[in-house]
Amino acid sequence: MSVKGFIFDLDGVITDTADYHFEAWKNLASNYGITIDREFNEQLKGISRMDSLNRILEFGGRKTEFTEAQKEAMAAEKNGEYVKLIEKMTPEHILPGVLDFLTELKKHNYLLGLASASKNGPVILERLNLSGYFDTIVDPSLLAKGKPDPEIFLTAARQLGLKPEECIGIEDASAGIESINKAKMFSVGVGDKESMKEANYRLSNTSELSLEKILNRLS
Numbered sequence: 001m002s003v004k005g006f007i008f009d010l011d012g013v014i015t016d017t018a019d020y021h022f023e024a025w026k027n028l029a030s031n032y033g034i035t036i037d038r039e040f041n042e043q044l045k046g047i048s049r050m051d052s053l054n055r056i057l058e059f060g061g062r063k064t065e066f067t068e069a070q071k072e073a074m075a076a077e078k079n080g081e082y083v084k085l086i087e088k089m090t091p092e093h094i095l096p097g098v099l100d101f102l103t104e105l106k107k108h109n110y111l112l113g114l115a116s117a118s119k120n121g122p123v124i125l126e127r128l129n130l131s132g133y134f135d136t137i138v139d140p141s142l143l144a145k146g147k148p149d150p151e152i153f154l155t156a157a158r159q160l161g162l163k164p165e166e167c168i169g170i171e172d173a174s175a176g177i178e179s180i181n182k183a184k185m186f187s188v189g190v191g192d193k194e195s196m197k198e199a200n201y202r203l204s205n206t207s208e209l210s211l212e213k214i215l216n217r218l219s
């Protein structure tokens with residue numbers, strides 16, 4: 001089956017917001033006497049805001065201490081700081097090679113979708129001046145399940161009017177690669193060998209993104 005669309009994760013693939021998420025979670029967690037480091041932060045990649053908070057509380061041994069309303073308030077506080085951090089973003093924050101790759105895909109009339117767990121995705125694309133490249137953006141607040149469930153990639157394909165087998169998914173998180181694979185799409189992983197071990201094709205970084213190389217891998 002021929003490829004007609006590419007579905008992108010955002011954080012860590014198009015731009016590197018992981019540090020901003022880490023900064024905001026670290027500050028929130030420390031208000032509750034929980035210390036998180038960068039190694040722990042790795043397991044929050046691709047994971048929704050509320051699931052991330054639950055993992056942090058579990059890590060700090062405080063999982064059962066808060067009501068849903070209190071947790072909503074904590075997640076909103078973290079997001080308030082994150083939103084301030086992303087206000088500073090400009091097109092200079094697009095990861096190397098990504099703009100050329102998107103331009104190449106559009107030139108060849110591929111449909112492009114965004115499958116990010118982030119509710120801030122549309123704002124970030126605007127700040128990066130990339131909204132015009134995307135034919136559809138999945139609204140993560142409408143999904144029943146987050147990554148590693150395939151729902152987000154399947155929804156993106158449906159919104160593009162394509163079959164999953166006609167799409168290629170690109171991710172930097174192991175939960176995201178699992179989501180793509182379960183959706184029965186070809187998965188392209190950006191990152192180290194260990195976290196990308198389930199990817200159908202792995203790149204060390206975004207500057208290696210090339211339409212020709214990806215299509216060669218399919219055949």
Ligand code: BG6
Pocket residue numbers: 010011021044045046047048049052079116117118119120121
């Ligand atoms: C993902 C990030 O893209 O979005 C996660 O990798 C983040 O770290 C998730 O928790 C949700 O983001 P937001 O912006 O809705 O809090």
Ligand code: MG
Pocket residue numbers: 009010011012013045046171172173176
């Ligand atoms: Mg990511």
